[in-house]
Amino acid sequence: MHELGIVVHVIKQIEELAKENKVNKVVELTLEVGEVSGVVKEYFIDAFEWSKKKTEYMKECKLNFVMTKAFSYCEDCKETYPTVEFGKTCPKCGGAHTYLVTGRDFMIKDVKVV
Amino acid sequence: MEQVRTILLHRSVYADNDKEADLLRAYLKDRGVFVVNLMSSPGAGKTTTLTALISKIKDKVRVGVMEADIDSDVDAIRIAERTGVKSIQLHTGGMCHLDAGMTKTGLDEIDISNLDIVFLENVGNLVCPAEFDTGASLDVMILSVPEGDDKPLKYPLVFEKSDLVIINKIDALKYFNFDLEKCISYIKARNKNATIIPVSAKTGEGIDEVAKYFLKKIVDFKEC
Structure with a gap:
């Protein structure tokens, strides 16, 4: 359900872009998705494959879904560490003065058009 | 063979909605209408809390309510019956959250020209409503003890x-x-600027403090 909402936003933006650039069709779309963005890749792909059939420019669009790694920063150790493995606890000092640096983003990287 | 070319974008998926939300916030600011995005899980008592709160403030400010749900209009009817304030139902049509576009549509329907504050009751869910900016000037969440x-x-x-x-x-x-105490410390660890008010919408405990909080926010909003 959540993934579908995001698919709708992505498709809307790409369709507008295709129209503005007067392309024939969009053949490939690359997304960069942080691993703690809360989006499930399989659901997203399903929702995308279903939704693209209803578009004007994206009916044959191939989707590249690239997961990017999440990193957190420990304010005490001044070091970053992988978030998924250790969560909010710094693996070095065991402290909790940490925050997420990257990994929640959901970026449209590029599109290939003809 | 057609020539394939690449258009580099590198922009956030939420960019579109964020832009729309900022425009909506500016539009509401111009008109002096304070919109509050209210989030919680299903059954946390959003509608009951809202009813108790509205009863305390409706003589001082003009209140409107927009209830978002996937379907049905039970909440809008309940609010209207219990408080007498203007209340409409928004159907998200299966979507798990409201976005800025849907909020704007709702605001046009409720007619904000004679309102000071509009409560937007988001879909009961703690995940998706948090990710989409509705264009509201204040975000509020209700967590319940159970x-x-x-x-x-x-x-x-x-x-x-x-x-x-x-x-x-x-x-x-x-x-x-x-x-x-533990719960408050968990919230503060995530967000040290959050105001936290424990209440019972059923007995009315704490509702006065919530009412005071909102009345002050509305004054601040209209002044600055």
């Missing part, structure tokens, strides 16, 4: 983005393993 004191750890984003966290159903504290 849900457990660990929710700020499990759904951090909604706690991070909320200006006010209302902890509801404190009349039931004695029946649940809910550590209020």
